[in-house]
Amino acid sequence: VSITFTSDITVELVDSMGDDRRVVAAARVSTGGSPPAPEEDVSGLIRYLMKYRHGTPFEHGSLTFRVHAPAFVWWEWVRHRVGWSYNLESGRYKELAPVFWVPRVERPVIPAAGSKSARPAFVAADAATADLTRETMMFAYGMSYRTYLAVLSRGVAREVARSVLGFGVYYSGYATCNPRSLMHFLSLRTHDERAAVPSYPQQEIEEAARQCETIFAARWPVTYAAFVERGRVAP
Numbered sequence: 001v002s003i004t005f006t007s008d009i010t011v012e013l014v015d016s017m018g019d020d021r022r023v024v025a026a027a028r029v030s031t032g033g034s035p036p037a038p039e040e041d042v043s044g045l046i047r048y049l050m051k052y053r054h055g056t057p058f059e060h061g062s063l064t065f066r067v068h069a070p071a072f073v074w075w076e077w078v079r080h081r082v083g084w085s086y087n088l089e090s091g092r093y094k095e096l097a098p099v100f101w102v103p104r105v106e107r108p109v110i111p112a113a114g115s116k117s118a119r120p121a122f123v124a125a126d127a128a129t130a131d132l133t134r135e136t137m138m139f140a141y142g143m144s145y146r147t148y149l150a151v152l153s154r155g156v157a158r159e160v161a162r163s164v165l166g167f168g169v170y171y172s173g174y175a176t177c178n179p180r181s182l183m184h185f186l187s188l189r190t191h192d193e194r195a196a197v198p199s200y201p202q203q204e205i206e207e208a209a210r211q212c213e214t215i216f217a218a219r220w221p222v223t224y225a226a227f228v229e230r231g232r233v234a235p
């Protein structure tokens with residue numbers, strides 16, 4: 001069996017609805033105001049809403065992402081309950097593909113001196129340790145996938161056999177959120193020294209979150225700028 005080992009985590013935008021102008025239109029309805037005119041500058045009201053944490057006008061948009069990520073990234077992602085919808089590939093209804101995550105050679109993997117669980121810091125391994133880590137993981141993944149196929153070949157259900165695949169196997173899924181819930185996710189799943197409350201997420205979910213961030217910044221540029229200006233705190 002041919003197994004794919006990869007470090008890539010991909011986020012593609014399937015669809016989006018709404019923009020900065022929708023935020024302003026939703027906010028203005030409370031005072032009976034009109035939606036913004038086509039060329040109107042909406043930054044003043046958006047910055048005001050962000051500053052005073054009037055968050056609900058940021059809920060009238062939607063982004064749907066297709067994500068390809070190892071199970072351990074999904075395990076963290078699906079903890080975000082509010083304003084998120086998920087559908088994932090099933091390990092019960094289909095055979096899982098032999099695609100497994102390995103750290104990039106340059107990924108820092110050794111806890112640095114003084115690293116704390118709440119503020120982890122890592123340094124690169126020496127070349128021999130980095131190679132050994134990747135090779136050992138690939139060996140274990142190969143064993144586990146062959147075990148999976150062997151158990152399936154005896155007629156055992158996929159839902160039982162899948163347990164040997166562990167946390168490094170990839171799943172595809174759809175994740176849909178609104179701009180407010182995405183900003184909350186970004187505040188927790190990215191590390192940014194300019195943040196009012198810096199978070200220390202695992203690097204791999206941050207890789208996914210940064211892809212979401214780029215997509216969001218392009219479609220809601222005024223909202224995104226105000227979010228950054230307010231220290232990356234979701235309204």
Ligand SMILES: Cc1cc2nc3c(=O)[nH]c(=O)nc-3n(C[C@H](O)[C@H](O)[C@H](O)COP(=O)(O)OP(=O)(O)OC[C@H]3O[C@@H](n4cnc5c(N)ncnc54)[C@H](O)[C@@H]3O)c2cc1C
Pocket residue numbers: 079080081082083184188189199200201202
């Ligand atoms: C760096 C980091 C380390 C983590 N480590 C751990 C860990 O060791 N163990 C672990 O279990 N999890 C861990 N988590 C996950 C974390 O506990 C949250 O589950 C995750 O970040 C989602 O955050 P949230 O609950 O704010 O988001 P959401 O579920 O999207 O909720 C959004 C907001 O809605 C409100 N809300 C949602 N549900 C409730 C509720 N029931 N009651 C009141 N208000 C509610 C809160 O204001 C919340 O902030 C970690 C997360 C990060 C970023």
